Amino acid sequence: MDIFETDAYDRRQRRNTSCALLFSLLPFFLSTAVYFYLWTPDSPASITAAGVKSAPILLLAAVVLIWNGSQSVLGVVGGLIFSAVGDCCLIWPEHFLHGMGAFAAAHLLYSLTFLSGRYARHSSSSLTRLLYLFLIVLGGGVYIYL
Numbered sequence: 001m002d003i004f005e006t007d008a009y010d011r012r013q014r015r016n017t018s019c020a021l022l023f024s025l026l027p028f029f030l031s032t033a034v035y036f037y038l039w040t041p042d043s044p045a046s047i048t049a050a051g052v053k054s055a056p057i058l059l060l061a062a063v064v065l066i067w068n069g070s071q072s073v074l075g076v077v078g079g080l081i082f083s084a085v086g087d088c089c090l091i092w093p094e095h096f097l098h099g100m101g102a103f104a105a106a107h108l109l110y111s112l113t114f115l116s117g118r119y120a121r122h123s124s125s126s127l128t129r130l131l132y133l134f135l136i137v138l139g140g141g142v143y144i145y146l
Contacts, residue, residue: 075113082106
């Protein structure tokens with residue numbers, strides 16, 4: 001086997017992986033289409049509305065878990081599940097704070113997952129630390145203003 005056959009084999013493998021990923025995402029795309037087809041802003045709050053609203057996110061979490069079930073991905077799946085819970089809570093106006101809490105938990109899981117060592121490309125420099133400090137101060141200022 002020479003280099004040209006290896007390159008062709010790699011291209012076939014990438015194409016097959018892409019096709020398999022597309023087919024595994026079809027339920028997510030279909031449930032998203034159903035959600036936008038059935039969604040009306042004035043619809044009454046119901047269990048069915050909550051299920052239709054959270055189904056695409058739950059299906060996406062299942063695809064992420066099936067395709068890459070490593071420990072760092074569990075934070076992404078957990079964030080998606082908390083996002084689905086937040087969507088369900090926002091159906092009913094009296095559960096608004098619960099929904100915001102679920103979204104906050106989802107964002108914390110996302111942050112912890114993507115700030116882990118697996119995704120770190122290099123050690124942080126002083127310029128990066130200064131940028132982080134600036135963003136924290138800016139975020140705190142916006143929070144105090146709101």
